[in-house]
Amino acid sequence: MNKLLKESELADIGQKVEKGERLGFDDGVRLMKSTELLAIGCMADVVRKRKNGDYTYFIVNRHINHTNICDNLCKLCAFGRKPDAPGAYTLTLEEIEAMAAECRGRGVTELHIVGGLNPELKLEYFEEMLRRVRRALPDAVIQAFTAVEIDYFARTENLSIEDVFRRLMAAGLDSLPGGGAEIFSRRVRDKICDKKISGDRWLEVHETAHRMGMRTNATMLYGHMETIEERIDHLVKLRELQDRTGGFLTFIPLSFHPKNTGLEGMNISRTTGYEDLKNLAVARLMLDNFDHIKAYWVMIGSKLAQVSLAFGVDDIDGTIVEEKITHAAGGDTAQALTRTEMVSMIKAAGRIPAERDTLYNILKEGY
Numbered sequence: 628m629n630k631l632l633k634e635s636e637l638a639d640i641g642q643k644v645e646k647g648e649r650l651g652f653d654d655g656v657r658l659m660k661s662t663e664l665l666a667i668g669c670m671a672d673v674v675r676k677r678k679n680g681d682y683t684y685f686i687v688n689r690h691i692n693h694t695n696i697c698d699n700l701c702k703l704c705a706f707g708r709k710p711d712a713p714g715a716y717t718l719t720l721e722e723i724e725a726m727a728a729e730c731r732g733r734g735v736t737e738l739h740i741v742g743g744l745n746p747e748l749k750l751e752y753f754e755e756m757l758r759r760v761r762r763a764l765p766d767a768v769i770q771a772f773t774a775v776e777i778d779y780f781a782r783t784e785n786l787s788i789e790d791v792f793r794r795l796m797a798a799g800l801d802s803l804p805g806g807g808a809e810i811f812s813r814r815v816r817d818k819i820c821d822k823k824i825s826g827d828r829w830l831e832v833h834e835t836a837h838r839m840g841m842r843t844n845a846t847m848l849y850g851h852m853e854t855i856e857e858r859i860d861h862l863v864k865l866r867e868l869q870d871r872t873g874g875f876l877t878f879i880p881l882s883f884h885p886k887n888t889g890l891e892g893m894n895i896s897r898t899t900g901y902e903d904l905k906n907l908a909v910a911r912l913m914l915d916n917f918d919h920i921k922a923y924w925v926m927i928g929s930k931l932a933q934v935s936l937a938f939g940v941d942d943i944d945g946t947i948v949e950e951k952i953t954h955a956a957g958g959d960t961a962q963a964l965t966r967t968e969m970v971s972m973i974k975a976a977g978r979i980p981a982e983r984d985t986l987y988n989i990l991k992e993g994y
């Protein structure tokens with residue numbers, strides 16, 4: 628065992644990690660409460676290397692947010708608007724098709740499409756959206772609609788989750804992104820997103836997607852009102868579902884941005900770099916059945932995302948092109964990273980840059 632780890636208060640957890648033993652809830656709480664960041668990073672790096680060798684993945688993707696009009700208007704979110712509020716928008720199908728068409732010849736392999744819960748938009752709009760995007764960019768994977776949106780479509784159309792998926796998959800849906808999970812704890816959801824579906828419902832939608840053959844992502848929003856125990860509970864629930872289905876591709880922690888949200892002024896500051904790195908590393912250690920941990924540079928900054936490669940992370944998301952949700956909440960990172968920037972960040976960290984598709988097939992390596 629590494630000397631630093633051997634001499635740390637976490638050496639017993641280090642032994643479990645070396646032996647490949649599953650960590651328990653109490654181990655997770657101890658890790659998250661510890662300030663021995665380097666020891667935690669060392670452990671996470673062992674797991675990262677075991678699972679992914681020296682590869683660090685990235686994807687050439689584009690985000691599209693079709694509407695910010697939302698029935699829920701969660702306190703945590705600065706993006707959602709009432710229909711008549713200044714800045715409220717809904718993209719036409721033609722505009723969305725044109726955005727997908729702009730990606731032609733630019734190597735984009737994944738479109739990430741999410742939006743608000745807009746009561747004016749019926750399931751036919753989303754089916755037509757998927758068909759048009761598929762036509763405009765036939766080879767790209769369409770990763771669209773959070774579990775929260777899927778549940779909304781089911782409720783407003785009086786359909787089961789399975790029926791919604793059947794229709795959307797027939798129109799071109801390939802995969803679900805991980806948004807809307809927030810923190811599963813009811814106590815916290817009541818304070819930050821009281822109208823949003825429960826944690827159990829979020830898990831049920833993803834379980835249904837997995838059983839119908841779709842792979843999906845998972846997230847956790849941290850740095851607001853949640854306790855350490857609630858973070859670990861969230862990770863354990865994701866791990867339990869992954870044990871049952873194996874359908875999650877990756878886990879992405881999302882650091883809370885308070886500006887312009889309903890939680891601004893409640894004495895919640897942006898997360899620190901220390902906390903961001905610890906979260907990523909502890910996620911790597913707790914989620915032993917997830918192949919990948921992804922750093923979302925838009926929320927933590929590209930420099931910290933690069934450092935996180937030594938703290939359990941094996942994937943940096945992505946080229947993005949245009950980002951609205953974090954920037955509405957005071958995010959001050961760029962809108963996009965180029966493939967060249969991504970490759971040089973990864974190389975400088977001593978890793979092999981690997982451009983991947985949604986399913987982590989390597990499309991190009993050895994830049």
Ligand code: V47
Nearest residue numbers: 703704804805806807844848881882883884923956
């Ligand atoms: O669902 C909303 C979160 C999510 C704020 O699956 C906020 O690969 C911080 O899910 N501060 C959208 N976070 C982003 C998302 C995502 C991003 C990148 C990759 C993937 C993936 C998914 O952002 C929302 C919500 O959970 N969010 N408001 C805020 N103020």
